[in-house]
Amino acid sequence: MIEVKELTKIYGKKDAAFKALDNVSLVIENKSTVSIIGKSGSGKSTLMHIMSGLDEPTNGTVVIDDVDIFKMKEKKIDSFRSSEMSFVFQSFFVEANATCYQNVMLPLEIAKIGITKRKKMVMEALKAVDLQDKVNAKASTLSGGQKQRLAVARAIVNKPSILFADEPTGNLDSTNGDKIIDLLFGLNKSLGCTLIIVTHDPDIAKKTSMRISIKDGKIEGIEKGPK
Amino acid sequence: MQFTDIIKRSLRNLQSSKARTILTALAIAVGTFALTLTLGASNGAKEYANNIVKSNFDPTELIVSKDPNLFSSQDATKPQVYNPSFGSISTFGGETRQVQYLNSADLAKIATTPGVSSVQPAITVSLKYITRDGQKKYIGTLAPYNSYQKPDLLAGTIPDNIPDKTVILPQGFLSALGFSNAKAAIGQNIRLSVQNQTNQTPSSALINSLAALNSTSNASQETNFKIIAVSATPSTTISAATSLYLYTNLNQVELLNNYIYSGTSSYQKYLTAYAKVTDGTNLTKLNNAKSLVKAEGYSVQTVVDTEKLITQFIGVIEGIVTLFGLIAIIASLFGVVNTMYISVLQRTREIGLMKALGMHRRDVSRLFRIEAGLIGLLGGIIGSIIAVGLGVALNPVISNKLGLGNSRLLIFKPSQIIILIIVLIIVAIIAGLLPARKAAKLDPIEALRTE
Numbered sequence: 001m002i003e004v005k006e007l008t009k010i011y012g013k014k015d016a017a018f019k020a021l022d023n024v025s026l027v028i029e030n031k032s033t034v035s036i037i038g039k040s041g042s043g044k045s046t047l048m049h050i051m052s053g054l055d056e057p058t059n060g061t062v063v064i065d066d067v068d069i070f071k072m073k074e075k076k077i078d079s080f081r082s083s084e085m086s087f088v089f090q091s092f093f094v095e096a097n098a099t100c101y102q103n104v105m106l107p108l109e110i111a112k113i114g115i116t117k118r119k120k121m122v123m124e125a126l127k128a129v130d131l132q133d134k135v136n137a138k139a140s141t142l143s144g145g146q147k148q149r150l151a152v153a154r155a156i157v158n159k160p161s162i163l164f165a166d167e168p169t170g171n172l173d174s175t176n177g178d179k180i181i182d183l184l185f186g187l188n189k190s191l192g193c194t195l196i197i198v199t200h201d202p203d204i205a206k207k208t209s210m211r212i213s214i215k216d217g218k219i220e221g222i223e224k225g226p227k
Numbered sequence: 228m229q230f231t232d233i234i235k236r237s238l239r240n241l242q243s244s245k246a247r248t249i250l251t252a253l254a255i256a257v258g259t260f261a262l263t264l265t266l267g268a269s270n271g272a273k274e275y276a277n278n279i280v281k282s283n284f285d286p287t288e289l290i291v292s293k294d295p296n297l298f299s300s301q302d303a304t305k306p307q308v309y310n311p312s313f314g315s316i317s318t319f320g321g322e323t324r325q326v327q328y329l330n331s332a333d334l335a336k337i338a339t340t341p342g343v344s345s346v347q348p349a350i351t352v353s354l355k356y357i358t359r360d361g362q363k364k365y366i367g368t369l370a371p372y373n374s375y376q377k378p379d380l381l382a383g384t385i386p387d388n389i390p391d392k393t394v395i396l397p398q399g400f401l402s403a404l405g406f407s408n409a410k411a412a413i414g415q416n417i418r419l420s421v422q423n424q425t426n427q428t429p430s431s432a433l434i435n436s437l438a439a440l441n442s443t444s445n446a447s448q449e450t451n452f453k454i455i456a457v458s459a460t461p462s463t464t465i466s467a468a469t470s471l472y473l474y475t476n477l478n479q480v481e482l483l484n485n486y487i488y489s490g491t492s493s494y495q496k497y498l499t500a501y502a503k504v505t506d507g508t509n510l511t512k513l514n515n516a517k518s519l520v521k522a523e524g525y526s527v528q529t530v531v532d533t534e535k536l537i538t539q540f541i542g543v544i545e546g547i548v549t550l551f552g553l554i555a556i557i558a559s560l561f562g563v564v565n566t567m568y569i570s571v572l573q574r575t576r577e578i579g580l581m582k583a584l585g586m587h588r589r590d591v592s593r594l595f596r597i598e599a600g601l602i603g604l605l606g607g608i609i610g611s612i613i614a615v616g617l618g619v620a621l622n623p624v625i626s627n628k629l630g631l632g633n634s635r636l637l638i639f640k641p642s643q644i645i646i647l648i649i650v651l652i653i654v655a656i657i658a659g660l661l662p663a664r665k666a667a668k669l670d671p672i673e674a675l676r677t678e
């Protein structure tokens with residue numbers, strides 16, 4: 001369970017100060033699918049970054065499974081992120097010079113998974129995104145859709161309990177975008193991880209069990225239930 | 228992240244920007260090259276000096292003199308006060324000096340010093356001539372043979388105790404004395420002539436010097452010596468000064484020397500003497516004996532001191548070249564800093580991703596430090612391999628040009644090169660500290676935002 005309490009984020013100081021999040025509170029159940037929707041600049045990414053501990057709030061707390069993540073030491077948050085969380089970003093962020101195998105390996109290296117277990121986990125993840133025939137191909141040779149699938153494989157290889165996706169289809173055409181979305185929702189079912197998607201696309205939002213809409217840093221509304 | 232993973236990742240990063248890595252490493256290689264050659268040359272020079280000293284001096288001996296200025300240079304700007312109580316006036320290296328000599332009483336005193344097992348005066352006899360029936364006369368020097376010399380022999384053997392009236396003939400005299408080869412000389416007699424110094428009155432020597440040399444004076448003595456061995460001409464040019472020395476036992480040399488100087492003020496007076504130290508290979512014992520002899524009012528040097536003098540000179544040259552090598556390395560370190568900064572900038576997003584995925588700050592920093600260290604390693608390996616390769620190829624040429632014989636000018640010690648490379652790695656890591664810090668402090672959100 002992720003409990004977000006009275007979250008406020010102010011960027012800059014004094015005259016230049018900008019309130020990106022204004023007193024945001026919400027609760028996300030484990031294994032649910034959540035969409036965060038809103039206009040550009042409304043604060044969606046900011047909320048996601050704070051929920052994942054990548055960014056610190058000006059005020060408020062984030063409690064994940066009864067642990068206040070901002071009370072943890074930096075190394076603890078790091079370890080927590082590497083074992084419990086994963087990310088898929090709009091612009092892929094794959095290591096172009098590395099092979100698919102090496103790309104997917106990264107979270108396992110960071111989480112210090114033993115070498116013997118790694119190969120099986122990487123191959124499973126690549127299979128889940130249908131890239132098993134590209135194991136040793138350099139990431140730079142992949143198409144956009146393949147790159148994002150590679151990013152998804154990297155996100156699921158460590159079997160995270162929360163998967164954050166920040167506009168994962170933003171740079172893809174609809175066919176490839178749909179593939180990614182199907183993949184992410186499928187993983188939510190098969191792995192049982194909480195899926196939190198930031199999106200502009202109402203069609204994607206419709207598929208989630210919880211829809212949080214944000215406007216100017218404030219919660220405009222929260223819808224629950226399928227469809 | 229595990230250490231091996233970090234190393235693998237660093238290697239991959241270096242590989243993905245090969246040109247940049249190699250160029251940066253080459254800059255380090257230049258300095259390494261200079262330092263490796265310097266180390267090699269100074270090893271070679273030290274060993275060479277060591278060889279020369281070892282073949283001319285016994286390391287377990289003290290070189291003793293009465294004159295306090297013999298082993299240290301005198302203040303040349305102040306005149307020396309005349310002292311009627313000692314020695315003769317000699318031109319010592321072109322400069323007129325009053326030199327104190329050791330006499331037999333001194334030698335006896337030194338011999339009783341605790342730790343000293345025996346004393347022998349340092350003498351060589353300037354022969355009037357050397358000859359053999361039907362051959363020309365040649366000038367020459369006769370010196371006492373010491374067991375540490377161990378010259379290469381062309382024929383014959385040198386017994387532990389060289390019998391009286393026997394001599395070791397240097398190769399250079401073979402054909403001059405009409406021997407067809409070294410074997411033919413063994414067992415043959417040669418005649419050595421010495422002349423008493425009192426016979427040479429300055430006036431007659433000056434006016435009639437040619438006549439004086441040609442006349443067989445009464446005060447000359449010819450002795451037959453049997454050749455027991457023929458020594459090969461040494462391969463090094465520095466030993467050339469002694470390469471025509473004839474050797475016999477000390478007793479014979481003393482006899483001839485006494486004959487030359489009897490009736491002169493120099494009779495049984497010696498500039499230096501060798502005091503053999505019991506267990507002299509033990510440096511503490513050697514130095515103990517040295518200070519005891521010194522306490523008796525003599526000047527004392529050991530071969531270690533002599534070597535020190537030579538190595539000091541080598542050290543200065545070594546220092547200068549090392550300095551240039553170090554400057555080259557320091558300059559190249561800025562290259563490492565620069566390269567690592569560019570690398571951090573280029574990989575901002577990758578660093579952001581790694582941090583977002585939970586990589587610790589320390590591991591991120593380590594990744595870049597190791598990368599810098601690997602550049603240092605690469606530069607060190609390239610530089611030292613080129614230096615060693617060049618050295619091995621040039622050694623025979625240099626030895627030939629300088630007349631060093633079989634000794635090599637450049638001697639590379641793997642341990643030194645390994646230490647040099649380790650130092651380079653450490654220094655490169657230090658150069659990578661700032662860029663690594665920048666990478667470690669990178670805000671993942673900012674990093675991921677950069678397109």
Ligand SMILES: Nc1ncnc2c1ncn2[C@@H]1O[C@H](COP(=O)(O)OP(=O)(O)OP(=O)(O)O)[C@@H](O)[C@H]1O
Pocket residue numbers: 011012018020038039040041042043044045046047
């Ligand atoms: N580091 C920062 N300094 C100042 N302002 C910032 C910073 N980061 C974000 N903002 C501002 O905060 C607001 C929210 O940004 P955020 O990235 O969360 O929007 P978003 O909803 O994700 O938009 P988009 O759909 O375009 O990605 C924006 O107005 C942005 O300009």
Ligand SMILES: [Mg+2]
Pocket residue numbers: 044045046166
């Ligand atoms: Mg955003």
